[in-house]
Amino acid sequence: MIALGPAVRAYALAAPVDMRRGFESLWALATHKMGHDVLVGALFLFVGRDRRRAKVLYFDGTGLCLLHKRLEQGRFACLWHNPAAATVHLSAAELQLFLQGCELVGSRPLSPPALTACSLRTTRPFRS
Secondary structure, three states: OOOOOOOOOEEEEOOOOOOOOOHHHHHHHHHHHOOOOHHHOOEEEEEOOOOOEEEEEEEOOOOEEEEEEEOOOOOOOOOOOOOOOOEEEEOHHHHHHHHOOOOOOOOOOOOOOOOOHHHHHHOOOOOO
16 A cells, blocks of 8 residues: 655656566666655656657555556557657646646646745744
């Protein structure tokens, strides 16, 4: 089971992937093409050329896990609109929407930007 809290990072490869790939070759794509370490706990999304299949690779602390989903109707959103970008960053909510078949994911930001310690310091306190 994947626990998707707001702090979970998700990255999608911004290019179609051969869905015959398994653990090792998807690990290599995440490491070399996307530039991330799979062992940090992030989720890595890969989508097939026909956009009917998607795989999510993640490390749960004891081993690699691979979730594979095939849509019976419709297609997943196209995540490779921008050929210059190698990776698309998704929030946990956007990843869930993507896996449910939402077509808006990847075309525009659906979640507000994550708060940082710096942005919290610059906000003014509430006044009564």
